[in-house]
Amino acid sequence: MTRDEQEPTPDILTGTLIVDAIEGGLARVEREDGSTEDWPLASLPCGVQEGDVVRLTVSGGDLDIEIDHAETQRRQGTAQQQLDTLNQATPSGELDL
Amino acid sequence: MRHVLTLATLSLGLASAQAAAPGALIIRFLDVGQGDAVLITSPEGKSVLYDGGRSEPRLQALLNLYNVQSLDLVAASHADSDHITGLIPAVRLFKPKFFLNNGLAGTTQTWNRLVTAAQQAGTQGLVARDQTINLGSVKLTVLAPPAGMPRNEQNLNSVGLLVQYGKFHALMTGDSETAETVGWLKKYPASALGPIDVYKSIHHGAKNGDNAAWLAAVRPRNVVISVGPNSYGHPTAEALALYKRVGATVYRTDREGTVTVVVQPSGQFAITTGHGPVVPANPPASRPAPVAPRPATPAAIPPTPAPANSGSAYYANCAAVRVAGAAPLLRGQPGYRPGLDRDGDGRACE
Numbered sequence: 194m195t196r197d198e199q200e201p202t203p204d205i206l207t208g209t210l211i212v213d214a215i216e217g218g219l220a221r222v223e224r225e226d227g228s229t230e231d232w233p234l235a236s237l238p239c240g241v242q243e244g245d246v247v248r249l250t251v252s253g254g255d256l257d258i259e260i261d262h263a264e265t266q267r268r269q270g271t272a273q274q275q276l277d278t279l280n281q282a283t284p285s286g287e288l289d290l
Numbered sequence: 291m292r293h294v295l296t297l298a299t300l301s302l303g304l305a306s307a308q309a310a311a312p313g314a315l316i317i318r319f320l321d322v323g324q325g326d327a328v329l330i331t332s333p334e335g336k337s338v339l340y341d342g343g344r345s346e347p348r349l350q351a352l353l354n355l356y357n358v359q360s361l362d363l364v365a366a367s368h369a370d371s372d373h374i375t376g377l378i379p380a381v382r383l384f385k386p387k388f389f390l391n392n393g394l395a396g397t398t399q400t401w402n403r404l405v406t407a408a409q410q411a412g413t414q415g416l417v418a419r420d421q422t423i424n425l426g427s428v429k430l431t432v433l434a435p436p437a438g439m440p441r442n443e444q445n446l447n448s449v450g451l452l453v454q455y456g457k458f459h460a461l462m463t464g465d466s467e468t469a470e471t472v473g474w475l476k477k478y479p480a481s482a483l484g485p486i487d488v489y490k491s492i493h494h495g496a497k498n499g500d501n502a503a504w505l506a507a508v509r510p511r512n513v514v515i516s517v518g519p520n521s522y523g524h525p526t527a528e529a530l531a532l533y534k535r536v537g538a539t540v541y542r543t544d545r546e547g548t549v550t551v552v553v554q555p556s557g558q559f560a561i562t563t564g565h566g567p568v569v570p571a572n573p574p575a576s577r578p579a580p581v582a583p584r585p586a587t588p589a590a591i592p593p594t595p596a597p598a599n600s601g602s603a604y605y606a607n608c609a610a611v612r613v614a615g616a617a618p619l620l621r622g623q624p625g626y627r628p629g630l631d632r633d634g635d636g637r638a639c640e
Contacts, residue, residue, distance in 0.1 A: 211398045214370045214444070216496070216522040221371070223398045229344070229371055231521045243444060244397040265397065272395035275405050279415035280393060288416075288423045290336050290362040290387065 209261070210247040211268075212237070222247070244269060315428050315455040315553040319490065320352050321543040321564060323518030325372035328462055328490065329356065330453060333555075334426030339386075340365045340451055340462055342376025349376025352548070353383070361386040363416075363423065365451065366404070367464025368444040369396030378404050385411040392435055392447045393417040418449040427555075429454040433463065436473025445493065446470045452483075457557030457574060461486045461508060465493040471504040484509035485575030487559060488551050489538070491515040495525020505536050511572035512561060513538045514549045539572045 210222040210232075219231045220241065237247060238260050246264040250257045313333050320327040322343025329352075330338040339361055342349045361384035366374045369392075381389065381404065389408045395401060408415065418434040433450030440446060448464025461483070463471070471492075474483070489510035492499030494517045513533045515525050525542070533540050541549045547564020561571040630638035 213396075213398050213400075214372075219521055223371065223400060227399050227403075242442060244442065246397065268397040269395065272397055272402060272405070275402075275409075276391070276393065276395040276415065279389070279405060279408055279413075280391070280417045282414060283417045283419075284414075285419075286421070288388075288421065290338075290423060290425050 207249050207251055209264075210249065212241055212243055212245045212247065215241075215243055313555055315453075315458070317453065317460055317488065317551040317553070318356065319514040319516055319541070319543060319549040319551075320349070321518075321548040322348055322352070322376060322516070323544075324494065324520040324522075324524070325376075325518070326367065326462075326464070326490070326494070326516045327352070327373075327376055328516075329353075329358070330425065330428070330430075332426035332428040332455075335360075336425045336428075337361050338363045338365065338425060338430065339377065339380050341367050341373040341464070342378070342380055344372040344375045346375055346379045350379045350383070353380065358384070360384055362425070363388040363390060364413075365390035365449060366392070367448045367450075367462070368392055369394065369398070369401050370444055370465060371398060371400045373464065374404050375400050378407050381407040381411050381413060386413050388416045389413045390416045390418060390432065390449060392444075392449050394441055394444065394447055396444065427455065433474060433478075435470060436477050438473065439470060443467075450474070455553050455557070456555045457577065458488075458553045458559055459484075459486050459575070459577075460488040460490075460551070461510075462490040463492055465496070465499065467493070467498045468501050468504075471501060475503065475507055480507035481577070483507045485577065486510045487557075487574050488512045488514065488561070491517075491525065491529065491533070493524075494520070494522075495529035496522065497526045497528050500529050500532050502532060502535075505532055509575065510536060510538045511575050512541065514541045515543065517542055517544050519544070537572070539569060541569055 208225050210224060213221045213223050213229060215234060218234050220234050220237055221229050222232050223229050238258055241247065241260055244265065246261045246268060248259055248261045315333060316331045318329040320329055320343065322345065325343035326341040327343040327349060328340040330340065337358060337360060342364070361380055364377050364380055364386050366377060366389070395405070418432050420434055421432045423430040423432065431452040431454070433452060435447040435449065445465040445467050446469055448466040448470060450461065450463035450466070453460040484507050486508050489508060489512065491513050495515045510533070517524050530540065541561065541563060543549060546566035546569065550562045551559055553559040557574050559574065563569065
């Protein structure tokens with residue numbers, strides 16, 4: 194029996210993270226279920242930035258963590274477009290509520 | 291010399307209706323744990339929620355607790371989850387007219403849910419720019435991120451809000467960092483920034499938020515640190531030392547719970563806390579050229595300040611209780627005394 198068969202990869206180590214914020218040596222990440230966790234920045238790929246999508250994959254018993262630049266860009270583009278649309282009719286001048 | 295009404299400890303159970311203090315501005319620095327959420331209610335009952343903390347149920351419970359009936363504007367200082375998550379139920383429940391934001395989208399699901407909620411609620415997006423928003427007789431000045439801030443740094447693009455009511459000034463600046471405060475210092479004269487009567491600590495007392503040059507301009511008299519259990523070391527010793535150096539009285543939501551500021555049209559204000567020890571407020575700051583207040587119905591001002599070292603609340607009369615947002619007082623709660631309970635039913639100042 195291989196090591197992989199003896200120790201199935203826990204789900205917690207696979208999937209996607211989105212970096213919500215970087216606070217000193219910690220990165221607050223959003224998991225797929227929407228919850229947030231603090232991860233040591235050192236455990237994420239070098240150069241990771243706020244907003245990045247980070248993909249966790251297991252192959253051959255090794256955990257790979259890499260920034261998914263394409264998905265990051267896609268999310269950024271979509272979200273910015275959505276916000277720009279919402280802000281499109283921003284009134285100018287003094288506002289009375 | 292003016293006196294400040296230093297009311298003592300109130301329990302969260304003393305929460306009153308949203309517009310329970312006619313003529314008064316109420317600012318609540320909500321105890322949302324690690325995060326920011328500030329509820330501002332004008333004497334006319336107009337309300338703004340500046341940030342919403344990191345938890346939807348917690349924010350929703352607080353809105354219920356304070357009997358919030360409506361929100362006219364919600365503001366996200368920036369897109370971080372500990373500032374925006376609670377805005378989601380707020381938008382869904384109250385469908386505010388405006389959603390103030392820095393114009394830079396986040397990539398998280400939380401951000402997506404917030405913007406989608408705003409779309410579904412018919413809420414108009416409002417990109418921060420130098421703009422005045424009148425909340426009835428309360429004036430809000432938006433401090434837009436200064437030019438030159440990198441677009442990929444949410445903290446550096448935090449939206450600030452200066453709140454003015456009579457001679458009273460409060461200031462909130464999200465999770466700004468030194469580069470942004472330097473930008474604001476170039477943009478605004480120090481006299482436009484300070485002195486500030488009640489100031490929200492930048493970034494929960496992080497190391498890279500408040501700094502000596504900024505605080506020298508802001509001159510905060512009372513600082514509220516919105517903070518909860520965290521792994522980041524907030525508030526830092528450095529930030530606390532800065533507040534001490536400028537002589538500010540510090541309130542912390544992790545120790546004192548929700549911090550409530552009740553401001554009279556004259557600029558006099560009282561600070562009360564949800565729990566914890568009594569923390570006497572610093573008196574109002576004086577400015578050389580006070581901003582003329584818009585007409586507002588004056589409210590009765592409790593004539594007697596509470597004893598500074600009292601372990602329980604003291605209210606001179608029911609007007610003082612109402613101004614503090616504490617009515618009705620129940621028997622056994624801080625500040626209750628038979629003299630305030632005319633019919634003796636255990637509910638004073640009903």
